[in-house]
Amino acid sequence: MSARRIAFEVLRRVEEGGAFASRALDAALEAAGAIDPREAGLATELTYGTLRRALTLDAALAPHSRRAIGTLDPAARVALRLGAYQLLFLGTAAHAAVGETVGLVKAVDAGRAAGFVNAVLRALSRAPRLPEPPPLGDDPAGHVAVAESLPRFVAEEWVAWLGAEEALALARAMNQPAPLCVRSPRRDELLEKARAAGLAARPAARSPHGAILSGAPVRALARAAQGVPFQVQDEGAQLAGLYAAGHLAGSTGARVLDACAAPGGKTFHLAELVGPHGEVVAVELHPRKADQLRDEAARRGYRQVKVICADASQPLPGLAPASFDAVLCDAPCAGLGTLRRHPELKLRRTAEDLARAAGLQRAIAANALRYARPGAPFTYAICSLSRAEGPALVQALVDLGFSRLPPPAGFPADALTAEGDLLTLPSRHDCDGFYAARLAAR
Numbered sequence: 001m002s003a004r005r006i007a008f009e010v011l012r013r014v015e016e017g018g019a020f021a022s023r024a025l026d027a028a029l030e031a032a033g034a035i036d037p038r039e040a041g042l043a044t045e046l047t048y049g050t051l052r053r054a055l056t057l058d059a060a061l062a063p064h065s066r067r068a069i070g071t072l073d074p075a076a077r078v079a080l081r082l083g084a085y086q087l088l089f090l091g092t093a094a095h096a097a098v099g100e101t102v103g104l105v106k107a108v109d110a111g112r113a114a115g116f117v118n119a120v121l122r123a124l125s126r127a128p129r130l131p132e133p134p135p136l137g138d139d140p141a142g143h144v145a146v147a148e149s150l151p152r153f154v155a156e157e158w159v160a161w162l163g164a165e166e167a168l169a170l171a172r173a174m175n176q177p178a179p180l181c182v183r184s185p186r187r188d189e190l191l192e193k194a195r196a197a198g199l200a201a202r203p204a205a206r207s208p209h210g211a212i213l214s215g216a217p218v219r220a221l222a223r224a225a226q227g228v229p230f231q232v233q234d235e236g237a238q239l240a241g242l243y244a245a246g247h248l249a250g251s252t253g254a255r256v257l258d259a260c261a262a263p264g265g266k267t268f269h270l271a272e273l274v275g276p277h278g279e280v281v282a283v284e285l286h287p288r289k290a291d292q293l294r295d296e297a298a299r300r301g302y303r304q305v306k307v308i309c310a311d312a313s314q315p316l317p318g319l320a321p322a323s324f325d326a327v328l329c330d331a332p333c334a335g336l337g338t339l340r341r342h343p344e345l346k347l348r349r350t351a352e353d354l355a356r357a358a359g360l361q362r363a364i365a366a367n368a369l370r371y372a373r374p375g376a377p378f379t380y381a382i383c384s385l386s387r388a389e390g391p392a393l394v395q396a397l398v399d400l401g402f403s404r405l406p407p408p409a410g411f412p413a414d415a416l417t418a419e420g421d422l423l424t425l426p427s428r429h430d431c432d433g434f435y436a437a438r439l440a441a442r
């Protein structure tokens with residue numbers, strides 16, 4: 001199967017079926033079997049690039065379409081974006097970008113949309129223009145939104161929170177591919193094995209458990225690792241785990257509550273930090289995810305992990321309040337810190353999602369923090385970047401009388417705010433955007 005067809009099918013699954021692009025692309029490449037790595041690379045570029053720039057592409061296509069892009073049949077919309085991305089961002093020759101794209105839609109619905117897609121892409125190819133952003137000084141959010149294909153409400157939020165320059169750098173960084181980062185409790189040994197196998201691997205900049213692999217897929221690292229355990233996990237996520245429970249590394253018998261646990265990246269990191277004589281109680285609302293987490297803990301041999309399927313916004317069955325040495329609440333969120341890996345969120349999130357997420361986050365945090373013993377840290381974490389889900393929510397808890405605790409000793413200072421909260425940004429730290437705060441239960 002060609003790269004363009006793979007990208008087209010994946011983009012349709014994202015647009016029509018609500019799939020995550022990363023999972024749909026992995027599955028499509030797996031199903032395609034032995035394809036040329038260059039074709040796989042092009043399929044990846046087309047899929048992610050089209051989603052990252054979708055809002056810009058729609059704006060560039062609009063003057064050439066008699067119907068609003070948002071009202072088109074999803075297959076036609078996806079085809080137009082795919083063709084436009086090649087014309088406007090990859091410099092693909094017009095005959096190839098248009099001809100190949102039209103060929104893709106011919107196979108859908110007996111080719112009903114092919115003539116329309118052909119006409120719109122041909123018109124765009126004759127006048128290939130990107131929308132012009134307003135000057136940054138006049139309309140900072142407008143500039144960020146148009147220049148980096150970001151929803152206006154996200155641009156406004158980032159400009160108001162971080163300032164125009166940082167918001168622009170952040171939006172730009174979100175349009176770059178994310179590095180492949182893994183976590184290992186034996187990181188240096190893993191790096192040695194990787195290098196001995198000829199892989200380009202280096203330590204992550206801030207997490208002592210993180211390694212960055214370049215130019216090779218994770219299965220190459222799995223072959224090279226020869227039993228050294230590791231897990232794919234962004235460095236920002238590792239920093240959130242360390243922020244929550246780094247102080248427990250090397251302790252004996254520590255108990256940690258992970259209140260929103262699946263798929264378990266942080267659960268397993270916490271298990272590595274407290275070691276085999278500690279305990280991590282992992283709570284997950286959805287039964288299927290809880291089952292998968294239990295199976296994965298068993299497969300990895302983490303007997304210190306106990307999984308409970310429960311709603312963390314309600315009293316937790318079988319758990320005594322004030323009984324944990326650390327509590328992590330890695331709350332469900334809008335995911336705006338992960339746009340590099342999940343660019344489809346740019347098309348799915350709305351301003352209302354932030355307030356909705358904040359309501360649920362507050363309910364979970366208010367319940368989960370009761371399980372930290374007096375003086376022990378309760379860490380509230382999100383992989384999103386909005387004040388409503390992050391600092392504003394934490395401030396509301398502080399206003400209720402919960403005090404901030406300092407970060408663990410030796411925590412990387414350049415990933416902390418003036419208040420001592422964790423804040424990672426792809427523009428500054430080359431990892432996903434995470435926000436976390438440490439509070440003490442009363």
Ligand SMILES: C[S@@+](CC[C@H](N)C(=O)[O-])C[C@H]1O[C@@H](n2cnc3c(N)ncnc32)[C@H](O)[C@@H]1O
Nearest residue numbers: 260261262263264265266284285311312330332
């Ligand atoms: C951000 S994810 C957690 C990611 C995880 N900590 C990791 O590092 O792999 C949030 C998780 O919380 C779960 N969740 C959502 N609402 C919940 C609730 N009320 N109680 C417990 N878990 C919940 C979601 O199903 C999701 O698996």
